[in-house]
Amino acid sequence: MIIGIDLGTTNSAVAIWRDGESVLVPNALGDLLTPSAVSITDTGEALIGLAARERQPTHPKHTVTAFKRFIGTQQSVTLGKRKFDAEELSALVLRQLKADAEAFTGETVTGAVITVPAYFNDRQRKATRRAGDLAGLEVKRLVNEPTAAALAFGIQTREQEPFLVFDLGGGTFDVSIVEVFDGVVEVRASSGDNRLGGEDFNERLIDLVRARIDPDKKLEKADPVVLAELLRAAAERTRRKLSESDEAEFAIVWKDESFATTVYASALEEACAPLLQRLRDPVLRSLRDSNIRVETLSEIVLVGGSTRMPIVRKAITRMFGRFPNATVHPDHAVALGAAVQAGLLSRDVALDEVRLTDVCPFTLGIEVAEGDGRGGYREGIFSPIIDRNTPIPASRVNSYHTLADNQREIHFGIYQGEAREVASNVKLGEMRIQVPPKPRGEVSIECRFTYDTSGMLDVDVSVPSTGVTRSLVIMDQSDPLTEKQIAERRDALAAIKVHPREESENAAVRARAARCYESFLGRERDIVGQWLSTFDGALDSQDPRTIREAREQLVTALDSLEGERFL
Numbered sequence: 001m002i003i004g005i006d007l008g009t010t011n012s013a014v015a016i017w018r019d020g021e022s023v024l025v026p027n028a029l030g031d032l033l034t035p036s037a038v039s040i041t042d043t044g045e046a047l048i049g050l051a052a053r054e055r056q057p058t059h060p061k062h063t064v065t066a067f068k069r070f071i072g073t074q075q076s077v078t079l080g081k082r083k084f085d086a087e088e089l090s091a092l093v094l095r096q097l098k099a100d101a102e103a104f105t106g107e108t109v110t111g112a113v114i115t116v117p118a119y120f121n122d123r124q125r126k127a128t129r130r131a132g133d134l135a136g137l138e139v140k141r142l143v144n145e146p147t148a149a150a151l152a153f154g155i156q157t158r159e160q161e162p163f164l165v166f167d168l169g170g171g172t173f174d175v176s177i178v179e180v181f182d183g184v185v186e187v188r189a190s191s192g193d194n195r196l197g198g199e200d201f202n203e204r205l206i207d208l209v210r211a212r213i214d215p216d217k218k219l220e221k222a223d224p225v226v227l228a229e230l231l232r233a234a235a236e237r238t239r240r241k242l243s244e245s246d247e248a249e250f251a252i253v254w255k256d257e258s259f260a261t262t263v264y265a266s267a268l269e270e271a272c273a274p275l276l277q278r279l280r281d282p283v284l285r286s287l288r289d290s291n292i293r294v295e296t297l298s299e300i301v302l303v304g305g306s307t308r309m310p311i312v313r314k315a316i317t318r319m320f321g322r323f324p325n326a327t328v329h330p331d332h333a334v335a336l337g338a339a340v341q342a343g344l345l346s347r348d349v350a351l352d353e354v355r356l357t358d359v360c361p362f363t364l365g366i367e368v369a370e371g372d373g374r375g376g377y378r379e380g381i382f383s384p385i386i387d388r389n390t391p392i393p394a395s396r397v398n399s400y401h402t403l404a405d406n407q408r409e410i411h412f413g414i415y416q417g418e419a420r421e422v423a424s425n426v427k428l429g430e431m432r433i434q435v436p437p438k439p440r441g442e443v444s445i446e447c448r449f450t451y452d453t454s455g456m457l458d459v460d461v462s463v464p465s466t467g468v469t470r471s472l473v474i475m476d477q478s479d480p481l482t483e484k485q486i487a488e489r490r491d492a493l494a495a496i497k498v499h500p501r502e503e504s505e506n507a508a509v510r511a512r513a514a515r516c517y518e519s520f521l522g523r524e525r526d527i528v529g530q531w532l533s534t535f536d537g538a539l540d541s542q543d544p545r546t547i548r549e550a551r552e553q554l555v556t557a558l559d560s561l562e563g564e565r566f567l
């Protein structure tokens with residue numbers, strides 16, 4: 001079976017295609033969203049999902065979230081005794097989602113469609129594929145998140161009218177203009193900012209309250225890692241409350257002391273004005289690239305948890321002069337769409353009529369030199385071959401000429417980006433090809449770029465006069481792994497004991513109680529301590545019924561203490 005996975009910065013979700021529709025798969029806790037969080041216990045066991053997220057405040061050095069932000073880079077984190085890079089952490093989450101889908105369907109999962117932000121570059125896409133590989137999943141396709149959202153929303157509804165998918169998640173912002181024509185979903189343009197999301201709003205909120213909650217600067221003595229996590233969790237709670245009301249408390253507890261203040265929605269809006277302003281640019285760019293006027297958009301579709309924020313909705317309404325459409329659950333749309341694509345790949349008849357086109361989200365080209373008008377040359381100029389927003393798969397060829405007399409070799413870099421100077425773009429690789437010695441300008445070479453739907457680039461260069469050809473293996477520095485090394489890493493990852501799935505509910509509830517113990521004071525803290533002892537006693541009994549009853553009691557008690565938890 002092939003599953004559809006939304007591997008999100010904050011939360012992930014998995015869906016399957018069944019009986020002609022997409023269905024979200026609940027995890028072992030019964031939740032449809034699984035926090036993209038990993039925590040390593042003292043005994044070296046991995047906790048994934050809510051249990052890990054709940055441990056973050058109490059075990060910040062053993063827990064990591066938001067690692068999607070550094071996928072495809074060399075950055076790693078040390079959790080306990082072991083170092084992890086983002087693709088390994090992603091693999092642990094993917095493995096969990098795979099297990100959830102197998103438990104839900106009773107079938108073996110072999111492959112997956114995984115979504116990525118439209119703005120992910122080649123490295124980030126490759127790393128995501130490798131994460132799937134490390135999780136034991138054959139990645140059938142990577143699909144851009146807004147495209148997946150469009151599949152969840154658009155296909156069954158509007159025909160022949162462009163609509164805009166506005167996806168603001170935890171860490172990334174994507175805008176796509178999508179059109180449905182005869183059952184074909186076409187992404188006309190996509191644009192975005194892969195450094196803008198809910199986390200940035202949290203940071204602004206923290207800046208807003210930081211001095212106010214701590215006029216005596218007591219918190220300066222706190223461990224910065226612990227403090228950062230306390231502030232982030234409080235910001236997240238406050239921001240979500242502000243989605244429901246006009247004011248909310250921002251509060252943290254450190255060393256038995258409470259630091260708190262009230263935040264008004266209007267103050268948050270003011271503090272976040274620069275972020276709200278940054279939402280405009282990608283929207284304008286995608287409209288321009290697709291040649292579509294804002295009045296002709298039939299809908300503005302909201303995707304991503306952060307579009308729940310009233311200040312974001314207000315900014316969108318102002319920007320477009322009308323209300324956006326939020327009928328698809330903003331947190332579920334991407335996974336549901338990935339499952340539509342998974343169904344499509346397994347050739348389900350119900351989807352026979354649906355095809356999908358996609359676009360290349362950035363310009364791809366090579367480095368050239370050009371005349372400076374004074375007989376000399378300026379080097380390092382970008383020559384685009386595949387333009388941004390070209391429907392893919394795409395294959396384009398350009399011709400180039402030698403620059404010097406008797407030149408024997410042409411050597412150039414391959415880049416992605418929009419800047420005229422290659423130095424400001426991202427270098428993907430470089431290649432050389434031999435040419436026959438001739439006066440300058442007399443030898444031409446042809447350079448063909450082929451970009452496929454998974455974001456993989458093939459470069460083929462040929463010298464028509466000699467018939468010499470070269471195909472590029474992009475020498476990606478972060479990607480020197482051989483099959484053998486991947487297999488070794490997969491085994492190493494498989495050796496990490498994951499907390500048993502059937503016990504994940506206990507682990508999550510216990511981590512939550514431990515977190516509450518640390519954040520509450522006085523009488524409440526004592527009570528939580530007693531609850532924890534009672535629950536630990538039940539766990540020691542090893543009797544499933546006793547444990548279940550104790551767990552249910554503990555959840556009810558914690559809910560009454562701190563309000564319902566959220567993902």
Ligand code: AMP
Pocket residue numbers: 008009010011168169170171197198199236239240241243303304305306307308309330331
């Ligand atoms: P996603 O990456 O789509 O899972 O979105 C996660 C982001 O959505 C996080 O930054 C959350 O803070 C944010 N989010 C989820 N629910 C709400 C809500 N009710 N109000 C404000 N932000 C929310």
